[in-house]
Amino acid sequence: MAKFLRARSGGYSAEDTSTTVIHSVFEQKIAFVCDCIPATLSTAGARELVGQPFLRDHLMVKGLPDEVGGPVHVIACQKGVTESQAIRQLGFPDAAVVSAPFGVYVADSVQKIQMVFLANCRDETTTRQRVQRFLQWLDEQGEDKLLAGRARSRRKIADLISKEADLELVDATFYAR
Numbered sequence: 001m002a003k004f005l006r007a008r009s010g011g012y013s014a015e016d017t018s019t020t021v022i023h024s025v026f027e028q029k030i031a032f033v034c035d036c037i038p039a040t041l042s043t044a045g046a047r048e049l050v051g052q053p054f055l056r057d058h059l060m061v062k063g064l065p066d067e068v069g070g071p072v073h074v075i076a077c078q079k080g081v082t083e084s085q086a087i088r089q090l091g092f093p094d095a096a097v098v099s100a101p102f103g104v105y106v107a108d109s110v111q112k113i114q115m116v117f118l119a120n121c122r123d124e125t126t127t128r129q130r131v132q133r134f135l136q137w138l139d140e141q142g143e144d145k146l147l148a149g150r151a152r153s154r155r156k157i158a159d160l161i162s163k164e165a166d167l168e169l170v171d172a173t174f175y176a177r
Contacts, residue, residue, distance in 0.1 A: 039078055102119065
């Protein structure tokens with residue numbers, strides 16, 4: 001998945017990990033964090049491997065250039081994925097959920113979290129096809145502009161949380177003396 005996105009985006013990856021790829025959407029640079037669930041989403045152990053990756057966004061954005069929005073989490077699922085499974089993975093029900101030919105797209109309008117669950121990624125070919133179908137869907141449905149806007153907002157939120165966490169660490173160090 002990351003390899004395919006890198007090839008489409010001209011080989012541009014984030015510095016912190018090879019699974020984070022910077023890809024342009026609606027003329028905006030967006031960080032896509034690629035992950036996978038190696039079994040069905042109904043398997044607890046498989047779900048736990050991914051967990052709720054957006055909880056670490058404030059750490060992840062430290063390695064990104066300032067002009068990059070996001071992250072958007074793209075999760076390849078070996079089997080199918082339902083809307084209710086995607087919402088459960090997000091952890092709260094108040095989000096826009098869309099079932100599409102590639103799988104399920106989840107977007108939270110408050111925290112600007114975005115997760116893409118690619119269904120039936122059994123091998124390299126089907127995974128590439130699902131990523132391609134997702135990118136086509138963004139353009140066809142006009143969702144590219146909305147994804148880019150939410151990604152810019154998510155970056156601001158993650159940066160703010162990161163700064164607050166750093167300040168908390170400084171305070172803790174000061175008071176420990």
